[in-house]
Structure formats: structure tokens, C-alpha cells
Amino acid sequence: MYNSRGGVHTSGMETEGKSAKKREETRAVKHEVSTPPKENEHTMSARRIAVIVGASSGIGRETALRLLARGYRVYNISRTPFKGERVKTIAADAAIEGEVEAAVKEAGEDAGAIDLFVYSAGFSMAAPIEHAKSGDYRYLFEVNYFGAVEALRAAAPYLKRRGGRAVLVGSLGGDMPIPYDSFYSSSKAALEMLAREADLELRPYGVRVSALLPGGTATDFTYARRIYSEEESLTYAPSVKKASAALANMEQGGMNPSLVAEAVIKLAARPNPPTVSAVGGKNNLVRYVSKMLPERVTDWFVRKKFNQR
Numbered sequence: 001m002y003n004s005r006g007g008v009h010t011s012g013m014e015t016e017g018k019s020a021k022k023r024e025e026t027r028a029v030k031h032e033v034s035t036p037p038k039e040n041e042h043t044m045s046a047r048r049i050a051v052i053v054g055a056s057s058g059i060g061r062e063t064a065l066r067l068l069a070r071g072y073r074v075y076n077i078s079r080t081p082f083k084g085e086r087v088k089t090i091a092a093d094a095a096i097e098g099e100v101e102a103a104v105k106e107a108g109e110d111a112g113a114i115d116l117f118v119y120s121a122g123f124s125m126a127a128p129i130e131h132a133k134s135g136d137y138r139y140l141f142e143v144n145y146f147g148a149v150e151a152l153r154a155a156a157p158y159l160k161r162r163g164g165r166a167v168l169v170g171s172l173g174g175d176m177p178i179p180y181d182s183f184y185s186s187s188k189a190a191l192e193m194l195a196r197e198a199d200l201e202l203r204p205y206g207v208r209v210s211a212l213l214p215g216g217t218a219t220d221f222t223y224a225r226r227i228y229s230e231e232e233s234l235t236y237a238p239s240v241k242k243a244s245a246a247l248a249n250m251e252q253g254g255m256n257p258s259l260v261a262e263a264v265i266k267l268a269a270r271p272n273p274p275t276v277s278a279v280g281g282k283n284n285l286v287r288y289v290s291k292m293l294p295e296r297v298t299d300w301f302v303r304k305k306f307n308q309r
Helices: 011-034 041-046 058-069 099-111 134-160 182-205 220-224 230-252 257-269 281-292 295-305
Strands: 049-053 073-078 087-091 116-119 165-169 208-213 276-278
Touching (some): 134 165, 134 182, 182 208
Parallel strands (some): 116 165, 208 276
């Protein structure tokens, strides 16, 4: 169209152009709203990250399930995979030097940081000290203690990035002896001190480390215990049998692993967590009383509890 001066009449074209532009902008806004953003490196790192050594079963698995329900991104490090697609398993054997360390580093690099680190791997053996095989008790310490050392060392740089928490799952057996499960008790006592020492060192970086001590807990851990036979235990055989049976009954009649898992999460959520604590009021009382009483009294109680002379 032309105007009265012979020029091009542009008002209609400008209006149509502006309308078309506005329609395009509206479509773009609608597309942006209706299309959810893809998860990129930034959004992944913004999620809370948990790394659990030993989440394929027992207390570790229950902890993983509850963390998933709370929106955590969870990594499992174990020899066997976690049953479920929402947890990424990195295969590693805590008894083989370097494997669990490499696995924790892999998880840390993949996630960018670690908010919660849990060490829940463990092994137990019922055997008389006199006849215990070196390979057995060295394996136990590799899983229960040295694996925890390697894993915690590897996790430390990633915990420091966001002021994370570390929980090492110990046992009341680290405070009181368990007849013929001496190496297990010794390893758990060492784990308690590791938590206390690590907390001293990492506290200035905003990281807190705690040891959580369950009592008897009903898991398959009972059935994985290595119990020495009569031929291996020799004259100690009747006592080993009584002690291991009492321990199995104590565990299978004990607390549900879900309660321990909740205790792990609550402990990690505390702004100023204790370095060592038991699970539940009864176990905390037992721990307190055992420290107040003379050792000979505690040992007498343990002998009676495990049917020992």
C-alpha cells in the first residue's frame, strides 16, 4: 500500500510484524516452561550426595533407602551391587588394599562433593585367640578397620568441599568384650578412636566425624560370621559354640536395622554431633554404666551373658 505522498504505507505491516514477533515470543516462553531443564553438572552437584561403603545389605542398605527418600543421590561401594536402579554401585573389596580408596575417589569425582559418608562394611569371626589363623584375623582388620581408614582418607577432600559428615558404624562390642569374637571387638574399638582422631583433624574444615555403636541388630551379618569348627577350636570348642549361639540370639532378637539407619541419618543431621554414641537409650545407658563400673564387674557380666565360666 502507498500513502498520499507516494511512499509505502507501513503501519499495517509494522502491526502485523509486531504481532508475529509477539506470537513467537509467547511460543518460546511456553516451550521453556513446559520443557524441564536437563540435569547438568551444576544441578547434579547441588543435590546432596551420600557415599556408603557396604550398602548392598543390612544397615548400609537401610540407610541408602532412607537417604533416597530424602532426595539424596546415593553411591554404594561393595563387592555386590545394590538391588535397585536408583543407587550407583562401584565394585570394590574393602579387604584389598587400594580398591575402596579408588572407589570413593571415583564417586567423589563423579558427584563433585560428598555431603555424607558412611562406612558400614564389616566381618566377624568366632575363634579362640590361641588357634586363630593369621589370614582370618588380618582379613577381618582389613575390612573392619583398614578399609575404613582408606575410605575416610579418600572421602576427606570431597567432604571438605561442603562441610560434610562422616559416620563410621561401630559396635557396642568395641566398648565391651565379646567372648571369642575378640578380633571384631578390637577392630571396632580401633574404629571408635579413628572417628575421634579424624574429628579432631577435620573439624576446622567444617567436617564432623562420628562413630555410631549399635547393639545386637537383626541382619544377615549373623549368618556370615566365620565360626571355627571343633577341629579348629580344639579344647575351646564347647565355649566357642556357647558364645557364638548367645551372640546370634542377641543379634536376631535385637533391633531392626531400619532403626540403626535412622540413627545414622539423625546423627549426621546434628549441627554438633557427638564423636561416639550408641543407638537407642538402652544401649547408651549400658555403655555409660560399663564405663562407670570396674572392669572386673563388666567382665563378669559379659561371662554370664555369653554362658562362659
